[in-house]
Amino acid sequence: MGRCFLVVLDSVGIGGAPDADQFFNIDLPDTGSNTLLHIAQACDKGQGDRGRKGPLQLPNLDRLGLGAAVELACGQRPPNLLAVPEGAWGAASETSFGKDTPSGHWELAGLPVPWQWHSFPRAQPAFPDALVAEVCAIAGTSGILGIGWLARALAMAQLSKSPACLSGCTGRRSLCNSWYLRYFGQLPRIGNRNFARSWRGPL
Amino acid sequence: MQDLGAAHCETGQPICYTSSDSVFQIAAHEQHFGLERLYDLCAKIAPRLHAMRVGRVIARPFAGEIGAFERTGNRKDYAMTPPQPVLSNWLQDAGHPVIGIGKISDIFSGQGLDHSLTGSDMVLMQHLKDQFAQAADGSFVFANFVEFDSLYGHRRDVAGYARALEWFDRALASLLAAMKPDDLLILTADHGNDPTWPGTDHTRERVPVLCAGMGPKPLGLLGFEDVAATVATYLNVTPKGQGKSFL
Numbered sequence: 001m002g003r004c005f006l007v008v009l010d011s012v013g014i015g016g017a018p019d020a021d022q023f024f025n026i027d028l029p030d031t032g033s034n035t036l037l038h039i040a041q042a043c044d045k046g047q048g049d050r051g052r053k054g055p056l057q058l059p060n061l062d063r064l065g066l067g068a069a070v071e072l073a074c075g076q077r078p079p080n081l082l083a084v085p086e087g088a089w090g091a092a093s094e095t096s097f098g099k100d101t102p103s104g105h106w107e108l109a110g111l112p113v114p115w116q117w118h119s120f121p122r123a124q125p126a127f128p129d130a131l132v133a134e135v136c137a138i139a140g141t142s143g144i145l146g147i148g149w150l151a152r153a154l155a156m157a158q159l160s161k162s163p164a165c166l167s168g169c170t171g172r173r174s175l176c177n178s179w180y181l182r183y184f185g186q187l188p189r190i191g192n193r194n195f196a197r198s199w200r201g202p203l
Numbered sequence: 204m205q206d207l208g209a210a211h212c213e214t215g216q217p218i219c220y221t222s223s224d225s226v227f228q229i230a231a232h233e234q235h236f237g238l239e240r241l242y243d244l245c246a247k248i249a250p251r252l253h254a255m256r257v258g259r260v261i262a263r264p265f266a267g268e269i270g271a272f273e274r275t276g277n278r279k280d281y282a283m284t285p286p287q288p289v290l291s292n293w294l295q296d297a298g299h300p301v302i303g304i305g306k307i308s309d310i311f312s313g314q315g316l317d318h319s320l321t322g323s324d325m326v327l328m329q330h331l332k333d334q335f336a337q338a339a340d341g342s343f344v345f346a347n348f349v350e351f352d353s354l355y356g357h358r359r360d361v362a363g364y365a366r367a368l369e370w371f372d373r374a375l376a377s378l379l380a381a382m383k384p385d386d387l388l389i390l391t392a393d394h395g396n397d398p399t400w401p402g403t404d405h406t407r408e409r410v411p412v413l414c415a416g417m418g419p420k421p422l423g424l425l426g427f428e429d430v431a432a433t434v435a436t437y438l439n440v441t442p443k444g445q446g447k448s449f450l
Binding site (some may be wrong): 001005007012014015026030033039051052056059066072086089092098104108110111116127139141149 | 207210211214215216217218219220221222223224225227229240243244247248251252255256257258259282283285286287289290291293306307310311331334335338339340341342343344345346347348349350351352353356361362363364365366368369371372373375376378379383384385386387388389390391392393394395396397398399400401402403404405406407408409410411412413414415416417418419420421422423424425426427428429430431432434435437438439442443444445446449
């Protein structure tokens with residue numbers, strides 16, 4: 001009997017999720033997001049030239065069928081991934097209602113997550129009183145230094161520096177404008193209407 | 204974090220914080236608060252958080268003097284145990300050696316693994332090459348390469364992500380060369396993290412399923428669960444759950 005190797009390339013998505021409009025970054029739906037396609041497109045335009053250069057070079061993955069899998073998933077062939085597949089290749093969708101690491105891996109291992117993971121609210125106080133009381137009781141302290149969402153401020157700081165923001169803007173709305181203008185026309189057909197419907201800024 | 208660290212050393216109170224992920228993180232000073240005391244706190248509060256469907260409690264120890272605090276390497280995750288047996292359990296229960304590489308052990312709370320090998324992605328690649336050379340017949344090797352996500356996706360670093368992909372692709376050549384005639388290699392992903400997208404979170408996407416060892420074959424649109432069914436079937440174990448083998 002042979003051996004079986006299952007290798008997960010963490011976060012290397014290929015777009016086209018039929019339920020992407022139900023998942024968000026800040027308050028923008030993930031419709032049209034495509035990790036592999038957008039990296040390949042950026043590299044093709046010379047926007048990936050730091051510590052490397054030129055179009056994305058993935059001859060071995062492509063030989064197995066990566067370029068074909070991207071096209072199957074989202075309808076667009078990524079630049080420079082044009083090989084005729086020599087491996088078995090396909091594109092898989094997740095049913096668990098979570099785009100996190102445990103949900104993805106549990107479902108790949110045969111166990112879709114039957115619940116929605118709980119995330120704490122962004123509003124203060126993020127943590128319920130009873131939970132805080134229990135932490136204090138175990139730690140033997142009179143309180144916690146509870147700050148809730150640490151990533152929020154970091155995320156906003158990074159947004160304002162995002163390479164997608166061409167005008168150096170800091171507001172989310174103007175960021176959306178420059179981002180949308182830049183990618184408009186490159187978004188896969190699938191879900192375009194959802195994106196347009198959620199689009200609230202001027203075009 | 205520096206200000207909170209100073210307040211922590213003064214009051215002795217643990218620092219609790221979260222993010223968009225389903226996590227409850229506790230930071231405390233290794234000397235002022237104590238590392239074992241932090242681990243004990245996390246271990247005792249974890250069941251309550253898991254019951255709330257919070258996936259992980261993370262101990263985040265730091266050290267150093269006021270104004271110069273630094274995280275230490277003693278982070279510890281307390282992840283929820285999967286509520287039912289998963290692929291690695293099915294195989295292990297049937298007598299197959301199961302090896303986890305990278306954060307697989309954290310993700311499955313150590314379930315169903317004979318060995319777990321960890322390190323940076325570069326170290327993990329060496330572990331994986333070693334397994335291609337050494338793993339016994341009938342073994343299942345389950346690996347995760349996390350740095351695409353942790354170093355480049357969340358940071359929205361297109362060039363860094365491309366560099367990591369190209370590094371992996373070069374290493375893949377030697378993995379393919381090390382395959383034995385009866386081996387099956389499946390490459391896939393767990394979600395997206397588009398580095399050109401606004402925000403810093405993961406993105407909901409389909410994932411590729413690429414196989415070496417089966418010859419050329421279009422598999423079409425699949426479900427994540429089909430991967431588990433395929434691995435189990437390949438190793439002559441009856442899969443549980445809804446997945447369909449694509450062999």
